[in-house]
Amino acid sequence: MFTAPRVSEPQSLYQLGWAYAPEGMFAFDSVTGELIDANPSAEGLSGYSREELLRMHIAMLHPEDERERVKAAFLGAKGQPSRYTGYHIRRNNGRCASVEISSSKSLVLDGRSVSIWVYIDITGQEEKEHRLSTQNWALEAYAIAALALGRAQPSEQLLLQSICEAITHQSVYVLAWIGIAEDGPERPIRVAGAAGNALDYLDGLHLSWSEDDPAGRGPTGICIRTNKLQILEDAETSPIFGLWRKRAKQFGIRSAVSLPLRIDSGRHGALVVFSERPNAFEAAAIKVFEHLVSELVHGLHALEQEKLLQAERLRLTKTQAKLTEALSAMVAPIVLAMEMRDPYTAGHQSRAAEIAVAIGREMGWEEERLQGLRTAAMVHDIGKISIPAEILTKPGQMNAAERAMINEHAEIGYRILKDIPFVWPIAEIVRQHHEKLDGSGYPRGLKGDEILPEAKVLAVADVVEAMASYRPYRPGIKLHIILQQIEKDAGTLLDPEAVKICLSLFREKHFMVPGWARQ
Numbered sequence: 001m002f003t004a005p006r007v008s009e010p011q012s013l014y015q016l017g018w019a020y021a022p023e024g025m026f027a028f029d030s031v032t033g034e035l036i037d038a039n040p041s042a043e044g045l046s047g048y049s050r051e052e053l054l055r056m057h058i059a060m061l062h063p064e065d066e067r068e069r070v071k072a073a074f075l076g077a078k079g080q081p082s083r084y085t086g087y088h089i090r091r092n093n094g095r096c097a098s099v100e101i102s103s104s105k106s107l108v109l110d111g112r113s114v115s116i117w118v119y120i121d122i123t124g125q126e127e128k129e130h131r132l133s134t135q136n137w138a139l140e141a142y143a144i145a146a147l148a149l150g151r152a153q154p155s156e157q158l159l160l161q162s163i164c165e166a167i168t169h170q171s172v173y174v175l176a177w178i179g180i181a182e183d184g185p186e187r188p189i190r191v192a193g194a195a196g197n198a199l200d201y202l203d204g205l206h207l208s209w210s211e212d213d214p215a216g217r218g219p220t221g222i223c224i225r226t227n228k229l230q231i232l233e234d235a236e237t238s239p240i241f242g243l244w245r246k247r248a249k250q251f252g253i254r255s256a257v258s259l260p261l262r263i264d265s266g267r268h269g270a271l272v273v274f275s276e277r278p279n280a281f282e283a284a285a286i287k288v289f290e291h292l293v294s295e296l297v298h299g300l301h302a303l304e305q306e307k308l309l310q311a312e313r314l315r316l317t318k319t320q321a322k323l324t325e326a327l328s329a330m331v332a333p334i335v336l337a338m339e340m341r342d343p344y345t346a347g348h349q350s351r352a353a354e355i356a357v358a359i360g361r362e363m364g365w366e367e368e369r370l371q372g373l374r375t376a377a378m379v380h381d382i383g384k385i386s387i388p389a390e391i392l393t394k395p396g397q398m399n400a401a402e403r404a405m406i407n408e409h410a411e412i413g414y415r416i417l418k419d420i421p422f423v424w425p426i427a428e429i430v431r432q433h434h435e436k437l438d439g440s441g442y443p444r445g446l447k448g449d450e451i452l453p454e455a456k457v458l459a460v461a462d463v464v465e466a467m468a469s470y471r472p473y474r475p476g477i478k479l480h481i482i483l484q485q486i487e488k489d490a491g492t493l494l495d496p497e498a499v500k501i502c503l504s505l506f507r508e509k510h511f512m513v514p515g516w517a518r519q
Helices: 013-020 040-046 064-077 123-150 156-167 219-226 239-250 283-305 309-329 331-341 348-362 367-378 382-386 400-407 409-417 426-432 453-468 479-489 496-507
Strands: 024-029 035-038 082-090 096-103 107-109 112-121 173-181 189-195 230-232 255-264 267-275
Touching: 024 040, 035 040, 040 112, 064 082, 156 173, 156 189, 156 283, 173 219, 189 219, 189 267, 219 230, 219 239, 219 255, 219 267, 255 283, 267 283, 348 367, 348 453, 348 496, 367 426, 367 453, 382 409, 400 409, 409 426, 426 453, 453 479, 453 496, 479 496
Parallel strands: none
Antiparallel strands: 024 035, 024 112, 082 096, 096 112, 107 112, 173 189, 173 267, 230 255, 255 267
16 A cells, blocks of 8 residues: 655655645545545644544545535546535534645556645635625625715605615625614514515514513514624524524524614614624624614704704714715725735735825825825725635746736726725726726726826835735845836836826935835
8 A cells, every 4th residue: 555654754855745734635546535645734634643544535534415526526536636615624523624625636656546635724714704705795784874874864764764775785684674662561663664685574573672572582672672782693503593593594594683772762772684694793794883873873863853954964974974984994804804815915005005195195185085095005906805815825926817817806806896985986996006008907908097096196006015025926126126117117007297206205205115124
């Protein structure tokens, strides 16, 4: 039987690679699928010792519902290099971890056809991406709902209904409703507004906030009674949701959040949001909804007090300012989640933002416009969230297919941001930051004045920061060389005015970028 040598200390480059590779590496018989060796990382990933792993079939490394699919993939590989996603490894404690799998070409060793299968644990990456997704869902819901708050509403009922409709604009939120607690022996909850694909879930449902009523012992009843936030992580497993579990499953409801709503001294209730996904309400998303509830209360107060039109317009202006501030503030966790996936470019967007804003300020732009430029710069690479982490951190030069995937990030960033109602054209700036004056850029090959001024400035800042920073495939480039290059590209690829100001900032005014050492 073929086995890789097991020695106390590796004696060759091949032994070193096998012993210290961070990924789990399994050697299988290419014909039978029988495991004939495993490296130390494979032992750590699976929880089994090498001795326990030997002679196991490849399918036994996976949960039962994946085994037939694994066998088919193994036979379908026919000894050729392949890559597989959407699989899990089943550890010896019964728990599963998400993995990406790559297989090698088969080689004949000691008369036996052998292939190496590499398992990479991506559980942490999936969790980070899930957190980012929950933030994005909540951010879009907040943005649209805040616009609804900013519009004058003829009645409280229409305002509450518009908020529910705005929240469920994103399909991941299948139902949003606002309940007002009423007095009386049964302490019923009156539905004051509701919207979403699962709206019929509420039809005929007995709603109460009484502790003596079983219907009042669920998340919403507890929320109203205690005035405390309640999170339902998974409707299929929560012990306090048993009364509604079957009905929730019928309407595709998996998780929910109930937020207390104190309208005035005499009225209180809750905003309840349901999602089709479990664990859809991370901490960042909860903060967004809490802020929305706060704004909703202010809106209701304004309607109740019937303020004069001039005072109402002033309030709406302040609400818009708060929306702008909140949207800008929410950029930070999005950037953090992105940079956790790609440590080599950590800080790139914030440094590019510093350079871009400095150029814009020298151009005489107003602070409000500079704020928009900064916001766009802080998320200009958000589209890279769709690119596999192993491509972003690849130590060598990318091939044509990988480069094409990277080049899609500007358009993907536009799609992510286009429906968020920033007061600035953030999505379009992000979309255009790789366009060139001569039309040689991407994604649309825009020329000259077809490109937004903010995108032209961001393009210069992006080039300077990217060239100066370390990358897996090259060291950072000296600043004087970078400045020579953008000077050469001025007027053809890059905006000449933005380049001129950038050169002056670094050469004459000795502008410093946070996080850079002066080169």
